[in-house]
C-alpha cells in the first residue's frame with residue numbers, strides 16, 4: 038500500500054531518516070580515515086626513500102590494506118545510500134522477551150558503540166527467516182547451531198531516492214506484490230540482482246550446504262543464472278575471513294553470456310571471481326591456444342543435417358566415460374617407455390640402475406604427475422652422476438696407483454722402472470680424463486631421451502595414428518568404429534581444427550601428465566547451462582580444478598546439445614558427484630502465463646516423458662500469436678511495424694529469433710533494407726555486447742538471454758517434430774518476458790501447426 042496510508046508511516050519515515058543520516062556520518066568518517074591512511078602511505082613512502090627500513094615497507098602495506106577495506110566499505114555504503122534496506126523482520130528469540138526489529142539490506146551496518154545492527158546483510162544467518170519464514174515459530178542456523186524464535190512481522194518497502202513509497206506487510210495469504218512488480222518491469226540488456234524478492238525455493242539453493250556439490254534442475258526462467266551469482270555472493274560473505282573470491286570460478290556457455298551477466302557481478306560484490314568459458318579455461322590451463330569448433334558451429338551442422346550421424350556419434354563417444362577410461366589406459370601406455378630399460382653406465386660401472394629408476398618413477402614418486410616425476414628423477418640422476426663419478430674415478434685411480442706401486446717397488450732396472458711408472462701415470466691421467474668426459478655426457482643424454490611431447494601432441498597421436506588407435510581403443514571400439522573415428526579426426530587435422538569434445542581429453546592429459554598450475558585450480562566451481570556438458574567434461578574439471586565442490590545448474594528441457602551432453606542428472610550424481618545434493622526449481626519467473634502455456638504445450642510433444650513442466654508466476658499479457666506468411670519481406674515489414682508500436686507501449690528490448698544463422702542473416706539484411714533507421718544487430722557467438730533496438734539471434738545462441746518481446750521467424754527450414762528442434766524452439770519461446778509472436782512460412786509450418 039501507499040506508504041503514507043500505512044499506520045506506521047511516521048515511525049518508518051523516522052527510521053529511514055535515521056538510517057540515511059547514520060550512513061552519511063559513517064561515510065564522512067570513512068572519507069576522513071581514508072585521507073588519513075593516504076597521508077600515512079605518503080609518509081611511509083617518503084621514509085622508504087632514505088631509510089633502509091623494512092618497517093616503513095610494512096607500514097605501506099598495512100595502510101594499503103586498510104585503505105582497501107575502507108574503499109570497499111565506502112563503495113558498499115554508497116551503493117545503498119538511496120535505498121538502504123528493502124525489508125524488516127520483527128523477531129523475538131526463544132526465551133527472551135525483547136523483540137528485535139531488523140532491517141534487511143544489501144550490506145550490513147552496525148552502530149559503532151553498541152554493535153547494534155542498523156542494517157542486516159541479506160546474506161546473514163538471521164535474514165534466512167525473511168526468505169523462508171512464515172509468521173509464527175521459526176528457526177535459523179548460525180555457526181552450526183539452530184536458533185529458534187517467533188517472527189511477528191515481515192514487512193517490505195519500496196524506497197526510491199530515499200523516499201518511502203510503499204510499505205507492505207506480508208501475512209500468510211498475501212501474494213508477493215513486490216515480486217510481481219519486479220517481474221513486470223522491462224528487461225534491460227543485462228541480468229539484475231534480486232535480493233529483495235528471492236523466493237523460498239531459490240533461497241534454499243543460494244544457502245545450500247557449501248561443503249557439498251549441488252545439482253540444480255530448474256525450468257526455463259526459474260532464475261538459475263541469477264541464483265548462481267547470488268550463491269557466489271552468499272559464499273563470499275559467509276567465508277569472507279578465509280576465502281579469496283578469486284578461488285571461485287563460474288563457467289558460462291559463451292562470451293556473449295558473460296557480457297550479459299557482467300553488470301550484476303559488481304552489484305553483488307562478486308566481480309573478482311574468475312568468469313570464463315570451458316574452452317577458454319582449457320586453453321588457459323594448457324597455456325596454449327587451440328582452434329576448437331564451437332558447439333554452436335556443430336549444432337548448425339546438425340540443424341543443417343550435414344554429416345550428422347557421424348558427428349553425433351563421434352561427439353557422443355568423445356564425451357563419454359568410456360573415452361575417459363580409454364584415455365587413462367592410453368596414458369599408461371604412453372609412459373611405460375619413459376624410463377630407459379638399460380642401466381646408466383660409466384664404462385663397466387653402473388651409475389643408476391634401470392631397476393632403481395623404474396622403482397622411483399612407478400612407485401615412489403607416484404604422488405606426482407609423470408612429467409614432474411621425470412623432473413625429480415633428473416635431479417636425482419644429476420646428484421647420483423656427480424657422486425658416482427667421483428667414486429668410480431677413485432676406484433680407477435686406486436687400480437693405477439696399485440700398478441704404479443708395483444712397478445716402483447718391483448722393477449729393479451731404473452730406466453725400465455721409470456718408463457713403466459711414467460706410462461702408468463699417463464694412462465691413469467688419460468683414463469680419468471676420459472671418465473670425466475663420459476660422465477659429463479650422462480645427464481644430457483638422459484635429458485635428451487626425456488619425452489618431448491605436450492598434451493596436445495600426445496592427444497593428436499592418440500586420435501590420428503592407426504597403430505595407436507588399434508592398440509588402445511580395441512576394448513572400446515570395433516574395427517568399423519575405429520575407422521570412422523580415425524577418418525573424422527584426420528579430416529579435422531587437415532582442416533587445422535579440433536572438436537569441442539577434444540578440449541576435455543587434452544585437459545585430462547595435461548592434468549594427468551604435467552599437472553595444472555595453481556592459478557587454474559579453484560576451491561569452488563559454478564557451471565551454468567550445465568546440461569550441455571558431458572560426463573567426461575565434469576570429471577576432468579573436477580580433476581583439473583582440484584575440487585568436487587561444484588554448483589551445477591541446468592535445464593534438461595533446454596539440452597539442445599544433448600547429443601554430446603547429458604540426458605539425465607542421475608548419471609552425473611552416480612558417476613561424478615556421488616555426494617551431491619539435488620534440488621529442483623519449478624517456478625518460472627521470466628515469461629507470462631500465456632507464453633509458458635504455449636511453451637509447455639510444445640514440451641509435451643517430446644518423445645520421452647518425465648520432463649518437469651514450468652509453472653509460471655501468475656502474470657498476464659497478450660497471448661502469443663502465430664502468423665503463416667507467404668512473403669517473407671511482408672512478414673518482416675509487419676514485425677518492424679509491431680516493434681515500433683510496442684516501443685510506444687513501453688516495451689524496451691526486442692529480439693527476432695531465427696532457427697539458423699543463415700535465416701538470421703536474411704532477416705538482418707531485410708531490416709537494413711526496409712527500415713535503415715532501426716538499430717538492428719546480428720548476434721554472434723563471440724560478441725560481447727548487444728545494446729541495440731532489436732537483436733537478431735539464432736535459436737541456439739539465444740539460450741540464457743531474455744527480452745521483453747520475442748519474435749520467432751522461420752523460413753524454408755521449419756522447426757520439425759524432432760527432439761532437437763523441439764528443444765531449440767522451447768529455448769527461443771522462453772526468452773520473452775511479456776510478448777511472443779511467431780512468423781512461419783506457410784509452405785513450411787513444421788511443428789507450429791501442432792501448437793497454434
Ligand SMILES: Nc1ncnc2c1ncn2[C@@H]1O[C@H](COP(=O)(O)OP(=O)(O)OP(=O)(O)O)[C@@H](O)[C@H]1O
Pocket residue numbers: 216219220228229231234235236239255256257258259260261262263264592595626627740741742743771
Ligand atoms: N526471485 C526473483 N525475483 C525477481 N526476478 C526474478 C526472480 N527470480 C528470477 N527472476 C527473473 O527471472 C528471469 C529469469 O532468470 P534467469 O535468467 O536467472 O533464469 P534461468 O533459469 O537461468 O533461465 P534460462 O534457463 O531460461 O536461461 C530474470 O529476469 C530474473 O531477473
